[in-house]
Amino acid sequence: MASYDVFISFRGDDTRSGFTSHLYEALCRSYCLTYIDYRIEKGNNVWEELVKAIKKSTLFLVVFSDDYASSAWCLNELVEIMECHKNEPDNVVVIPVFYKVEPSQVRKQTGSYATAFAKHMKKDKDKIQKWKDVLSQAADLSGFPSTAYRSESVMIEEIARVVLGKLNHKHKNEITNNFILDENYRSIESLVKIDSAEVQVIGLWGMGGIGKTTLAAAIFQKFSIQYEGSCFFENVTDESKRHGINYVCNKLLSKLLREDLDIDTLKVIPSMVMTRLKRMKAFIVLDDVHTSELLQNLIGVRHCWLGAGSTVIVTTRDNHVLKKGGIHKIHQVKEMNSKNSLQLFSLNAFDKVLPKEGYMDLSKRAIDYAKGNPLALKVLGSFLCSKNQLEWNCALAKLKEIPNAEIDRILRWSYNELDEKEKNIFLDIACFLRGHERNRITKILNECGFFADIGIRHLLDKALIRVDSKNCIQMHDLIQEMGKQIVREESLKTPGHRSRLCDLKEVCDVLKYDRGTETVEAIILDATEDTHINLSPKAFAKMLNLRLLAFRDHKAVRPVNLPQGLDLLPENLRYFLWDGYPCKSLPPTFCPEMLVELFLRYSQVEKLWDGVLTLPNLEILDVKYSQKLIECPNVSGSPNLKEVDFSGCVSLLEVDSSIFLLQKLENLSLRKCTSLKILSSNTCSPALLNFDATNCINLQEFSVSFASVDRLCLSLPKFGTNELPSSILHFKNLWFFDCPISESLVNLPENFAMCIWLVSESLLKVERDTSITLSKILPSPAFLTVKMLIIDHVSILSEIPDNISLLSSLEFLSLNGIAIRSLPESIKYLPQLESLDVYNCNKLQSIPALSQFIPYFTVCKCESLEKVLSSTNEPSDKPKCGFILLNCIKLDPRSYQTVLKDAIAGIELGARLNSENEDPFLEQDDDIIEYFLPAMSGMENWSRYRSTQVSVTLEFPSNLLGFAYYLVLSQGHIGYDVGFGCECYLDNSSCERIHITSLTKGNFSNMLNSYDGPSIYLMMNHLVLWYDPASCEKIMEAVEEIKAISDVNNTSYNPKLTFRFFIDESLYSEVMIVECGFHWIYPFEGSAVPKRNDGFDSDDKEEAVLLTNKLEQCVVGTQSNLEVIIVDSGFHWMHPFNFESDDDEEDIVPLEYEDFEFDDEEDIVPLEYEDFDFGDEEDTVHLEYEDFEFDDEEDTVHLEYEDFEFDDSEDISYSLERLLHIGFDGDMLEKREENCN
Structure with a gap:
């Protein structure tokens, strides 16, 4: 049945x-x-x-x-x-x-x-x-x-x-598995506006096999039932080619209108059909559309055939199809992360979400090959299913040589649609230029006659390549492997007859035995420790069409040698890189007029060429660390040079004057040219951006005119005379100035540089403590107007002078690798300071009360740091936006509680300011208050909801200002670009789970601007705590909207929210989420608003309750701080006083909101501000245990006026063994005054 x-x-x-x-x-x-x-x-x-x-x-x-x-x-x-x-x-x-x-x-x-x-x-x-x-x-x-x-x-x-x-x-199936409902799904879901009256067309594009169809199906499954008509049309282009466009259109219309239609031509569609279509709100998926013409034939020009509120999703490999079709909502489908990749692969290989025992490492190898491509994961999983480990090893090794045929077939569709020029561009990038900067690639390939500007654009539109954040061209590993396979197929058995050679073994074979031919256009050799080739003088004689040549030597093994010298190099070279070039100069006949980039790093050259060599297209000349180079070449024949690098050329005696005459020169590096004594020129390139002469330790004269240069970054060494050259004392408006710290900097003029970078006086010996020197130069004109100050690896600097507070224009301060033990409290008086970074200061032990005054404060890898003082007792009308304590492993528990309390108070203040719209700090949607701290005990005292799982589901309370979120990351390496955050799902009145928002908390590259390297090692578990006002608002609006619908329908509804915390894994990450949670932020009673000097005022005396009481936030520990007390009808910020106990570990009771009883009895005396005095000369209240009267029925402590003992002690201490409740009466001012009299 x-x-x-x-x-x-x-x-x-x-x-x-x-x-x-x-x-x-x-x-x-x-x-x-x-x-x-x-x-x-x-x-x-x-x-x-x-x-x-x-x-x-x-x-x-x-x-x-x-x-x-x-x-x-x-x-x-x-x-x-x-x-x-x-x-x-x-x-x-x-x-x-x-x-x-x-x-x-x-x-x-x-x-x-x-x-x-x-x-x-x-x-x-x-x-x-x-x-x-x-x-x-x-x-x-x-x-x-x-x-x-x-x-x-x-x-x-x-x-x-x-x-x-x-x-x-x-009815769950493959398309609703968790690994499909990833960031791609959520991004697409957010584009669907089901209540919109407009026709919305959404485009999904990406490389073959990336999951466009599956994602469209998942979205279709969720939303289509809410439309009057729907149709999911797979393989539209293929169907059109097989049966014609009329067949495809009839099939689409028949499905939407639920009747069999047979329209002869699209040009004459019956008016009744058109009318019915325009009346219908439809959901349509058109899968794999290759041309904009096909798209217009199916949904009309400008979507004119569709009814109001209709939604169309179009999937394609070509972004140009979407743009030409007038589609503005476009999502590029990204690769799966490693966690989801493992699940999808395992389902196909083992029929479960994790590999079976003994297959985890093999599975990771397969996943690494697929690089997040769902098609590849499925194909490989199915292929390896039921095979033993020996067969797995063999199959995975084979993939390195020959790609999987099914995957390769799918990926080649986009390549086959390219013209010949575009195919050449693609193959050059796949075999040679991947990872290079886009503008450089464009220039090189334009010189090859490939029209690279438009060609690269087409490759981008077809998702065959992508541009990363550094403007470098990248491509998926599977696509790169496809490109290499296409080249291999040009001549399977004779590599010397292929257009491009990039396999190490094949390159060595062709070069060693002179098997190259005029077919060869590109050679790249990435040397290993075992690579050693001796070339003949005529090794390149047959390769007349060689355009791209690169011998890379990352291991410093000098893999390619010329025991008999080199007679010639091909004249058609556009790119020439030879690390460790073994000759004293280039061949005398070598004159590649089309050459764009020349790299001879770590070479044996003594001079590049004689006289003037005409290289009109040359843009980069890099001979860094060629230690035998004596003579700088005359570059007057290369007017388009933009970058010249002589770094580490320790034998270079002088710089040719032609260098300074180059009109397009942007970067000139003479770093560590230790034989240079004079740098002199009356002019230089107006395009110059960077001039680096650091560590030129013998430089005696520097007289280069930068009069025509704007926004220059200038790096200079310490001069032997201890005086700055007079030529630079007239500079103004430098973008960046880098030099050793010295008293001569006091002579720099006002508005000298936007950023000053101070480094150690000497790399060769330890100098005297430079603290006094720094204190002398800080009040000088250049520093009084500087906006960014970086003090970097001045290991002999023992303290930052107090007069740093004079830098009234300073916005960013970075202290890296210096010997300070504390920070000066005067930093808080810097009026413009937005960011303070402290890195690698291994002697730093304490931080004063600064954090409240600095919006972004980072302390990283200061392993001796123990003490951080609270700053919430200082008045402030703005919350902190970011505070990071990373790898501060010796932080004492009291300081951690202080930091945590400050963090919570800052988040609560931000939530309240945001709810009142009284503060501009949260004007942007992406403004997030964030904290990154060591994970120690204490978080449990303020977070009501905690979980060791990655998700929490609970009912949604009313009357909220927002939520604060936290997660705990485990010890281990974490990728520099890793992202993490929280997703929120809401169960609506129909029990459907709706994704509302993803609270993504950025990545480490945003949080740790000065950190280098691909990853960071977390030396202990770390806590990430943040508040995102825009997402909180979105969640609460969604809940209220569903509540309103339920009220209209007269149905009960208790909203449930599911929060799922996540890490977007990167190649370098190994950390995990070990705990997560959040806390509701409630409004306090009364209309209290923050005041900079007076704390908080309220219009309701009884309800103006201590800011954090309602939140149940008191931290239980060896010491509790009470920093706000009631003053008439408001709050006042006070210095903390202590509740002390005879026992350091027990009997310390925090004051919670429930601990206060408001009683109308007349014998209950309220605590007013006037009852407490914090001075040295007047009376101080001592509360002793014996002073408390306990009510047997309610266990409430009643404070009577007679219970107060006054003396001249300085501290206010409460020695309590048992404090249950304190009763206050808010209207007993007269009683107190009578008793005082």
């Missing part, structure tokens, strides 16, 4: 021929397999068949009508249904439909239901209570009251929609 999607329980005489029959037909039209009682075959045991049908059904619609309870059959049927629901609440859905009866009538069995039960008492007395129970249970479920709808047709339509939604949620 077949299973049913829906089982309808109803009283036949009431609704069979009317409401229920229409409901049944509506469900059938939606392709729901629906059970109704007349489907039982005659002659069968009716009840047994009925019970079987109930047990095999997924969803139950119970139609309660006026006469429903009169039928014992219906009531017994309901007992079976509710029993199934009780046994499997997560798998069985029951929806009551109250047809012309009130829910309370069913729940309480009143009216006709009471009459029916009176009759049942005569025959079925033993079943009465069971029937009543199931009626009450069913009536308590969320359902559909007919009184809430204007007509039965509207009600039936809504029931069918909700039923389909629940069935879609229940």
Whole structure:
């Protein structure tokens, strides 16, 4: 017997021929397999068949009508249904439909239901209570009251929609697995605006196999049921090529209009068909569209065939199709992360979400090959399924030589659509230029005649390449491997007859045995430690068309040697790189006029060429660390040079004057040219951006004129005279100035540089402590106007002078690798300071109360740091936006509690300011208050909801300002570009899970601007804590919207939120989420607003409660700080006073909101500000344990005025062994004054 999607329980005489029959037909039209009682075959045991049908059904619609309870059959049927629901609440859905009866009538069995039960008492007395129970249970479920709808047709339509939604949620399949519902899915989902009156067309594009179709199907499955018509059309281009465009259009229209159409030509579509289409709100997916013309034929020019509110999703490999088609909502599908990749691969290889024992490492090798491409993951998983480990190893090794045929076939579709020039560009990038900067690649390939500007654009549109954040061209590993395979197929057995050589073994073979031919256009050799080749003088004689040549020597093994010298190099070279070039100069006949970039790093050259060499297209000349280079070449024949690098050329005696005459020169590096003594020129390139002469330790004269240069970055050494050259004392408006710290800097003029970078005086020996020197130069004109100050690896600097507070224009301060033990408190008086970074200061032990004054404060790898003082006692009307304590492993517990308390207070303040719209700090949607701290005990005292899982589900409370989120990351390496955050899902009134927002907390490159390297090692678990106002607002708006709908429909709704924390893994990450949680942020009572000097004022004396009381935020520890006390009708910021205990570990009781009792009795004296004095000369209140009176009934401590003892002590201490409650009366000011008198 077949299973049913829906089982309808109803009283036949009431609704069979009317409401229920229409409901049944509506469900059938939606392709729901629906059970109704007349489907039982005659002659069968009716009840047994009925019970079987109930047990095999997924969803139950119970139609309660006026006469429903009169039928014992219906009531017994309901007992079976509710029993199934009780046994499997997560798998069985029951929806009551109250047809012309009130829910309370069913729940309480009143009216006709009471009459029916009176009759049942005569025959079925033993079943009465069971029937009543199931009626009450069913009536308590969320359902559909007919009184809430204007007509039965509207009600039936809504029931069918909700039923389909629940069935879609229940019937899980591949496209709704968690690894599909990733960031791609959520981004696409956010583009679908179901309530929009406009026609919305969404484009998905990406490389072959990246999951465009699967994602479109997942979105279609979720949303299509909410539209009047829908169609998912796969392989549109292929269908069009096979059967013609008319066939495709007829198929689409027939599916939407639910009838067979046969339109002869698209140019003459019947007007009635067009009218019906325009009236329909439709959801359409057009999969794999290759041309914009095909798109227009199917949905009309400017989508003119579609009805208001319709949604179309178009998938394609070519972004140009979307742009030309007028589509503006476009999402490029990204690769799967490693976690989801493992799940998808494992499902295909092992039929479960994790590899079986012994196969994890092999699986990771396969996943590494696929690089997040879902098609490759599925194909490889299916191919390796049921194979043993030996076969796995063999198959994975083979993939390095020969790509999988099925994957390769899918990927080649985009390549086959390229023209010849574009194919050459693609193959050059795949074999040679991947990872190079886009503008450089464009220049090189333009010189090859490939029209690279437009060609690269086309490759980008087809997702064959991409541009990374550094403007470098990258491509997916599978696409690169496809390109290399295409080249291999040019000549499978003779590499010397291929256009490009990039395999190490094949390159060595061709060069060693002179097997190169004029077919060869590009050679790249990445040397290993075992690479050693001796070339003949005529090694390149046959390779007349060689355009690109690179011998890379990352291992410093000098792999390519010329024992007999080199007679010639090809004249067609556009790119020439030879690390460790073994000759004293280039061949005398070498004159490659098309050459764009020349790299001879770590070479043996003594001079490059004689006289002037005409290289009109040369843009980069790099001979760094060629230690034998004596003579700088004359470059007057290379007017387009933009970059010249002589770094580390320790034998270079002088710089040719032609260098300074280059009009397009942007970067000149003479770093570590230790033989240079003079740098002199009356002019230089107006395009110059960077001039680096650091560590030129013998430089005696520097007289280069930069009069025509704007925004220069200038790096100079320390001069032997200890005086700055007079030429630079007239500079102004430098972008960046880098030099050793010295007293000569005091002579720099006002507005000298936007950024000053101070380094150590000498690399060769330890100098005296430079703290005094720094204190002398800080008040000088250049520093008083500087905006960024970086003090870098001045290991002999023991302190930062207090007069740093004079730098009134300073916005960014970075201290890296210096010997300070503390930071000066005067830093807080820098009025413009936005960011303070402290890195690698291994002697730093304490930080004063600074954090409240600096929006972004980072302390990283200061392993001796123990103490951080609180700054929340200082008045501030702005919360901190970011505070990082990374790898500060010796931080003491008290300081951690201080930092944590400050963090929480800052987040709460930000939430309140944001709710009042009183502060501009949260004007941008991406402004997030964030903290990154060592994970120590204490977080549990303020976070009510915690989990060691990655998700938390709970009911949504009312009257919130927002949420603060946190997660704990484990010890280990974490990628520099890793992202992490929290996703939020909301269960609506139909129990459908809706993704609302993804609270992504950036990445480390945003948080740790000065860190180098691909990863950071977390030396202990770390806590990430943040508040995102825009996402909080979005969540609360979504909840209120659904609540409003429920109120209109007269249905109960308790919103549930699911928060799932995540890490977007990177290649270098190994950390995991070990704990996560969050806390509601409530408003405080009364209309309190922050004031810079006076703390918080309130319009309600009794309700102006301590800011954090309502949040239950007190930290239990060896010491608790109370920093705000009630003053008349408001709050006042105070210095903390301590609750001390004789026992350091116990008996310290925090003051919670519940601990305060507000009593109207007259003998209860309120604590007013005037009762406490913090001075040295006047009285101080001592609260002793004996001073407390305990109420036996309520265990409440009553503070009487006579209980206060006054003396001249400086500290206010409370020695308590047992503090339960303190009673206050807010109106007893007169009583206190009388007692004082």
